[in-house]
Amino acid sequence: MRKLWLVVYNLLGVPSIWIFFRIFALFNSKVREGLNGRRDLFSELDRSLAVLKGRKRVLIHCSSLGEYQQSVPLAEQFIRKGYCVVNSFFSPSGFRHCKVSGTEMAKTYLPMDSYGNVSEFLEKVSPEMIVFMRYDLWYNLIYKAKKTGIKLVVANARFDENDRTWSLPVVSSFKKTMYRMLDDVFVIDEFDEENYRRILSGFGPRVVRAGDSKFERVLRTSKEQSAAEFFPGIDLAEKKVFVMGSSWKDDEEVLLPAIDKALSYHKDLLVMLVPHEPKETKLSAIERSLEQYKKIRSVRLSDISRYKDENLIIIDRVGILSKLYSAACLSYVGGGFKTGLHNILEPAIFNMPIFFANAVKNSDEDEILISCGCGIVVKNTRQFYKQFRELLSDEEKRKEIGMKCEDVFRNSAGIAETIVNHIT
Numbered sequence: 112m113r114k115l116w117l118v119v120y121n122l123l124g125v126p127s128i129w130i131f132f133r134i135f136a137l138f139n140s141k142v143r144e145g146l147n148g149r150r151d152l153f154s155e156l157d158r159s160l161a162v163l164k165g166r167k168r169v170l171i172h173c174s175s176l177g178e179y180q181q182s183v184p185l186a187e188q189f190i191r192k193g194y195c196v197v198n199s200f201f202s203p204s205g206f207r208h209c210k211v212s213g214t215e216m217a218k219t220y221l222p223m224d225s226y227g228n229v230s231e232f233l234e235k236v237s238p239e240m241i242v243f244m245r246y247d248l249w250y251n252l253i254y255k256a257k258k259t260g261i262k263l264v265v266a267n268a269r270f271d272e273n274d275r276t277w278s279l280p281v282v283s284s285f286k287k288t289m290y291r292m293l294d295d296v297f298v299i300d301e302f303d304e305e306n307y308r309r310i311l312s313g314f315g316p317r318v319v320r321a322g323d324s325k326f327e328r329v330l331r332t333s334k335e336q337s338a339a340e341f342f343p344g345i346d347l348a349e350k351k352v353f354v355m356g357s358s359w360k361d362d363e364e365v366l367l368p369a370i371d372k373a374l375s376y377h378k379d380l381l382v383m384l385v386p387h388e389p390k391e392t393k394l395s396a397i398e399r400s401l402e403q404y405k406k407i408r409s410v411r412l413s414d415i416s417r418y419k420d421e422n423l424i425i426i427d428r429v430g431i432l433s434k435l436y437s438a439a440c441l442s443y444v445g446g447g448f449k450t451g452l453h454n455i456l457e458p459a460i461f462n463m464p465i466f467f468a469n470a471v472k473n474s475d476e477d478e479i480l481i482s483c484g485c486g487i488v489v490k491n492t493r494q495f496y497k498q499f500r501e502l503l504s505d506e507e508k509r510k511e512i513g514m515k516c517e518d519v520f521r522n523s524a525g526i527a528e529t530i531v532n533h534i535t
């Protein structure tokens with residue numbers, strides 16, 4: 112079955128994927144950036160690998176930024192065990208944010224999954240093992256690695272019960288064939304363990320329940336965060352800081368009317384609005400939309416030197432959201448109305464009530480926060496306003512709800528070490 116799917120995939124799948132991304136790149140800047148980044152992939156890879164010292168290498172593949180953040184604790188553990196780590200990425204967002212220094216790490220885009228490309232890629236990287244973070248498995252890469260004797264592992268695997276591809280006859284056969292070439296699948300909880308064991312029963316990888324390294328990553332980075340450096344001259348301790356993280360237009364249309372109304376009663380409220388992608392077109396659109404509100408007065412972070420007690424700061428800088436959460440007493444995480452929730456663990460580590468919408472499901476972290484009692488689902492402006500005002504007015508209730516976030520991270524330390532020890 113493996114060889115049958117190898118032929119079908121290379122005859123039909125690979126050309127179709129290539130054509131799709133070439134066409135999609137005409138309309139999507141991120142896809143275009145990813146293709147451009149792969150133009151000199153192998154020569155860039157030679158330069159990156161040249162600085163690595165040490166014979167043992169592990170390839171950690173991440174689809175995008177979220178998976179990269181989950182991989183960091185694993186990479187640290189591998190380096191402690193004497194491995195060099197090569198981070199590979201499908202998406203530009205992960206590649207851009209991956210910080211490489213020293214002689215123990217390198218980064219690269221994953222080449223297009225043709226058999227020739229992955230053969231050359233694996234020959235150059237020469238890893239002892241490949242760790243896929245959560246998903247983004249590629250057939251030729253897995254097939255060639257298996258044939259070469261490279262260990263294959265998926266970490267932080269999450270079973271999506273709404274994923275119909277597991278039940279579609281032809282697609283299901285392809286996916287099961289690919290997964291059954293793996294050596295280990297490290298899952299997050301009992302639900303994932305039961306489902307992966309059921310689907311991959313009979314033969315294939317070992318399914319091991321280990322937890323989610325994302326929790327450990329958030330737990331570690333929280334100790335390094337401070338927002339004060341970005342707001343000189345502003346005493347954040349005297350403000351009730353509300354951070355709207357990774358917001359989209361759908362989020363802003365629900366929250367901003369309530370915020371404008373709440374400002375009539377809470378003069379010390381300071382809102383930090385962090386757009387998902389702070390491009391100039393998005394920033395200008397936000398500023399135009401704010402003109403309809405009577406109480407909101409805004410300033411961009413890049414103009415903070417001219418701050419005159421504005422009550423809403425538009426964050427036009429990337430990479431500092433986690434530090435902003437450290438200054439907040441309340442937060443909102445965007446994406447849940449349309450695209451899927453962004454990282455709701457980041458504010459949770461700072462022990463505060465967390466608002467979010469979950470109309471679009473893309474993880475179970477919302478359920479974790481709700482069950483622990485620190486997550487509040489936003490359905491509409493009226494409902495949000497009522498609960499927002501209540502928490503702004505009651506400091507003790509804010510603290511009571513916020514302390515429940517500690518249950519979210521209980522027993523999360525050591526997950527990466529457990530996974531790496533098992534693999535090695």
